[in-house]
Amino acid sequence: MSQFLDMGGYAFYVWTSYAVFAVVLLADYLAPVLRRRRNLRDVRARMARQGARRRNENA
Template sequence: MKSWHEFITMGGYAAYVWPSYGIVLVVMLANAILPGRRQRRLLREIRRKQREEQTE
C-alpha cells in the first residue's frame, strides 16, 4: 500500500474486500463473546438452584 486512499478504496475492490473482512470480524467477535457469556449465565443459574435447595 502506498497511501491511505489506496488502502480505503482497495484499488477499486473495496466493495468486496471490506465486506469480507467485516463479516469475518462480526462472526469471530460473536464466537469470542457468546461462550463466555453463556458460561457466566450457567454458573449463576447453578448457584441459584443450589441456594434454593439449601433453603428448603
C-alpha cells in the same frame, strides 16, 4: 494509500468481508464467556433453592 484502500474498485466487498469476519470472530469469543456466566448464575440459583428447601425441611 488511496489506491490500497480502494482495492481496485472492490473496496466495498473487501472491507465488508473483513468486518463480517471481525464480528464472527468476536461472537465466537464472547458466546462461551456469556454461556459460562449464565450457567454459573443458574447453578447458584439452583443451589440457593436447594439450600432454602433443606432449611425448610429441617425447621
